[in-house]
Each structure stands twice: as structure tokens, then as C-alpha cells.
Amino acid sequence: MAMTSLQPAAAPADQLSDLRIATVEAFRLKLPYKTAVAFRSVTESTGEYVILRLALADGTEGISEAVCRVSQSGDDAAMVAHQIEAFFRPMLVGADPMAQLALMRTVGKIKGCRAAKALIDLALWDLRGKILGQPVWRLLGGAAPEPIPLTWIAHGNAREAQVAEARRMVEERGYRGMKLKTWRRSAEDVRMVGEVRAALPDTLIYVDGNGSYTESEARTILSRVAEHNVAFIEEPCNFSDPTRQAALAAALPLALLGDQCCETLAAVATLLRLNAVGAVSVKLRRTAFTESLKIIALCEAAGVPVVIGTDSESRIGALARMHLRAAIPSLAPWPTETHFFDKLADDAFVGEFNFADGTLTPTDAPGFGAALDRRKLERYAF
Secondary structure (H helix, E strand, O other), rough: OOOOOOOOOOOOOHOOOOOOOOEEEEEEEEEEEEEEEEEEOEEEEEEEEEEEEEEEOOEEEEEEEEEHHHHOOOOHHHHHHHHHHHHHHHHHOOOOOOOHHHHHHHHOOOOOOOHHHHHHHHHHHHHHHHHHEEEEEHOOOOOOOOOEEEEEEOOOHHHHHHHHHHHHHHHHHHOOOEEEEOOOOOOOHHHHHHHHHHHHHOOOEEEEOOOOOHHHHHOOOHHHHHHHHHOEEEEEEOOHHHHHHHHHHHHHOEEEHHHHHHOOHHHHHEEEEEEOOOEEEEEHHHHOOOHHHHHHHHHHHHHHEHHHHOOOOHHHHHHHHHHHHHHHHHHHHOOOOOOOHOOOOOEEOOOOOEEEEOOOEEOOEOOOOOEEEEEHHOEEOO
């Protein structure tokens, strides 16, 4: 049978290992939260997740995870799982997992499907580590990791509740950073930030407008959070074009942290060239490891800080982020937003999870150090 253009291309025999992907599985889960979480776009008591498992014939597996929230990403778990099964499974089965860049180039021939492609890239990193018997942080060239400080994100609309939550999570769980949602478009946001700063004088604080402010409001209202020793203002507005974003970034007294505007390497390159961001949030759901490493290097060359942002990850996704953070020295000054495992009531994780006093430390376990609990996969499947 003739090979289609979407199948893995043949390569010289001396460039191939004798390993082959034998199994591709996409699990759809609804994981419960400890309490309902109020995002700007939706309030949820459960979250939809897709877990991808790539396995060799001997059972060696690579796993990855993505949250699916339609109101934020435009896709749900059923859609992402379908993309994996229908589009990407035929490319992956029989492919050499060690030829990752060539395989991802083949996967890239399908347009869109960003979350599914990120799942594949992450699962291949995990699988490579397990094949080689090495943690991914070591494959990336990292030294033995120290405890990594984490940032808590205080969701919700009530000022008093956000202040109380921020204080509780630092005092009871030890979180080292605090991101506050500033959605009110009023001085109430500034007051809330001031109250959190008074309660947490030594905690790194930054704010996230989730695009709710107009440009004028961001200049005249939100910029006043600078009075309270805030590190960044994340996504204050929905900008019509990057030149307008650059103008606001120049006018703000704090670095503008780019999030939704930083979905690709090309987008980040444009924003850096225009000085439209003063910091960049890297999220593995959209740029996985391979593209995120390029973004981090680009930002390091430009002298722009990088924060590893949250994708509402469980312990499975949390460990992937810890390996990236542990390996790259330029990421060290900033706590990582990995915290959502602490908002989930349960997940499908099996392994060692070293969370203590607001920090998380990856181990020497191969890959990301995560395995799957089959009973939990069945319990939360939908």
C-alpha cells in the first residue's frame, strides 16, 4: 500500500532505533474540585481532562495531560480525544519514539489541534525518559533540583474572599507567590491588592486582568497596583493589535506579562520585537516542551522573564512543569504557577509527589515520574 503524506516518513536505517510505539490511548476524565472554582468565563465544580498514553510493546509508557475548558480554549475533552484517535493515532502507531523531532514534524502537517499536539510532544518526552531510565530534568541538562517555589492563584469575584484565600494559602500551605484576579474594572481591584500586600508583606504578588480592562482603565486604574510592590500585570486588555499592546506596555509602571497573546513562538517573537511584553507566560497545553524551550531561549536572549503558567493541571501535569522549571536556570527567580493539584479533590496519578511548604521537588524517577491509576481512569471516565 502506498504511504500517504501524513504517515511517518521513512528514514535511513542508521537513524532509527528498534523501538516502536505500539499503543495510543486517549482517556477522557472529569475530575472533581474540592470546592467550585470561579474563573472569569465560567464557574466549575469539575474539570474535563484528556490523558494521553503512548506505550511500547513491553508496556513502557509516556503519559501527558491537558485540561479542556471550552470557554477558554475552544475545545472540549471529546474533541481533543477524537483528534488523537482519528488524526494522530495512525501517525504514532509504529513510529520510533526516539525520533521525536521528525515525528512532531509529521504531526505538524495536521492544521490546528494545538492541545492534541502538545499532549503528543509531552508524552514523547516522558516516554524518552522512561526508555533511557532518566528523569526529564536530567535529559534537559539540569542539575539535581532544589525545591521549586509555587504560586497560588486566588480566583473569585468577592474581594474579601480573595484576600482571605490568599492569606490562608500562604500561611497554611506555604505558597511563595500569589496571583490575584483583577476583574472588577474599578478601584476595588487596587484595594484588594493592597489588602493582600498588607497581609503578605514578603510574598511575590502579581495580578491578572484576563483581558477585562479597557486600555484607558488599565492606564488609570489597574496601573495603581504598582503602589503595592507588584511584579507583573498579566493580560489587562484584549488588544486589537500588538502595536496597541506595545503602547500600553510602555505606559504601564510594571512589566506586562503576556499570556493568551503568547500562544506560539512566532507570536512571542513579534511581541518581543515590538516591546509589547515585559514578561512571558509559557503554558505547556499550547507549546508543550519542544516549542516552550525555544520560547524560553528567545526570552532569555531578550532579557525578558519567563513564568511557567498554569493549565489547571493535576499532579500528572504538575510534574511535567517541575521538570522544565528545574532544568532551566533562567526560570529560577520566579515561582511556578503549578498549584491546581491543590484545588482538585482527586486525580489519576500514581507516583511520588514531593509537595511541602509551598514547594514541589521532582525526583530521580524516569520520565516525569508519573504513572496512571487504572481504577481512577475508570471512575472518572465519561
